[in-house]
Amino acid sequence: xxxxxNTHAIREFIDEDMEWLxxxxxxxxxxxxxxxxxxxxxxxxxxxxxxxxxxFYFKKTPR
Amino acid sequence: xxPNPILKVLSTLKKHHVRCLLIGGQSCIIxxxxxxxxxxxxxxxxxxxNLKRLQKALKALKAExxxxxxxxxxxxxxxxxxxxxxxxxxxKGLRIDAISKLRGCEAFDKLWxxxxxxxxxxxxxxxxxxxxxxxxxxxxxxxxxxxMLNRLVExxxxxxxxxxSADQMKWWLRECRNAGLLIELAKKYPKRxxxxxxxxxxxxxxxNSDIQELKAGLHExxxxxxxxxxxxxxxLRKELEILRRKTKK
Numbered sequence: 001x002x003x004x005x006n007t008h009a010i011r012e013f014i015d016e017d018m019e020w021l022x023x024x025x026x027x028x029x030x031x032x033x034x035x036x037x038x039x040x041x042x043x044x045x046x047x048x049x050x051x052x053x054x055x056f057y058f059k060k061t062p063r
Numbered sequence: 064x065x066p067n068p069i070l071k072v073l074s075t076l077k078k079h080h081v082r083c084l085l086i087g088g089q090s091c092i093i094x095x096x097x098x099x100x101x102x103x104x105x106x107x108x109x110x111x112x113n114l115k116r117l118q119k120a121l122k123a124l125k126a127e128x129x130x131x132x133x134x135x136x137x138x139x140x141x142x143x144x145x146x147x148x149x150x151x152x153x154x155k156g157l158r159i160d161a162i163s164k165l166r167g168c169e170a171f172d173k174l175w176x177x178x179x180x181x182x183x184x185x186x187x188x189x190x191x192x193x194x195x196x197x198x199x200x201x202x203x204x205x206x207x208x209x210x211m212l213n214r215l216v217e218x219x220x221x222x223x224x225x226x227x228s229a230d231q232m233k234w235w236l237r238e239c240r241n242a243g244l245l246i247e248l249a250k251k252y253p254k255r256x257x258x259x260x261x262x263x264x265x266x267x268x269x270x271n272s273d274i275q276e277l278k279a280g281l282h283e284x285x286x287x288x289x290x291x292x293x294x295x296x297x298x299l300r301k302e303l304e305i306l307r308r309k310t311k312k
Binding site for chain 2 (some may be wrong): 017018020021023025026028029030031032033035036037039044045046047048051053054055056058
């Protein structure tokens with residue numbers, strides 16, 4: 001089989017993220033479920049982080 | 064609480080036949096650009112019957128409006144987003160944001176036609192905004208959206224690099240924001256790059272491998288889009304300010 005020749009920019013990217021990218025969308029949802037479980041167990045907040053760049057950001061709002 | 068309250072929200076919306084598409088951080092997970100997000104954002108069809116269905120679903124989730132504007136067709140049609148927080152057991156604390164117009168994107172019916180459907184093993188179905196529309200929706204005034212946009216496009220290049228269609232090559236050339244990668248794409252697909260120069264003049268720098276000019280062009284392109292987004296939201300923010308003051312009185 002002819003080996004895919006990757007360019008430099010692409011090769012760097014593959015090394016970091018290929019494992020996650022190789023999952024199907026449904027598998028990614030399953031994996032993120034595990035992160036949810038951990039996140040909730042650690043008492044993580046469900047409020048979005050305040051982002052002053054957001055058009056919905058106003059000082060002293062529930063955000 | 065269930066491990067993933069987003070899935071509960073999705074199944075509730077589905078159960079109530081709400082015509083909506085998953086957007087934002089959760090859709091970025093589906094396309095591989097993120098691994099986790101607390102966001103639960105939807106673009107919804109703004110019709111009276113669909114709004115009624117949404118209200119029923121929100122009631123089932125015990126979702127309370129936490130911000131202005133109220134959930135109403137006229138606000139949604141002007142481009143506002145409505146924000147809720149769930150109080151039901153399985154989704155307690157989860158935020159739900161609903162919007163019916165995405166700046167720079169086509170109307171909901173077009174987004175719906177181009178959607179992706181993800182089927183989970185348990186039989187659940189997730190209707191998610193199409194990749195190209197998601198990328199378009201990320202051209203906002205927020206830094207984090209531009210980071211995500213870059214990843215979404217690069218992922219598509221990585222996943223489809225072995226056998227891209229002409230249409231995909233052109234989309235990459237029009238949307239890729241990584242200067243090095245754009246130069247490589249222009250070398251690999253010179254004919255397509257020339258075809259796209261009219262739509263995206265900075266591609267001439269990619270064709271000439273002029274990375275400095277290309278980076279400057281990409282920066283200018285991004286600043287222009289950010290400014291458009293600020294202009295778009297300015298009147299809506301003013302309206303929100305008025306509503307906020309009224310609510311406080």
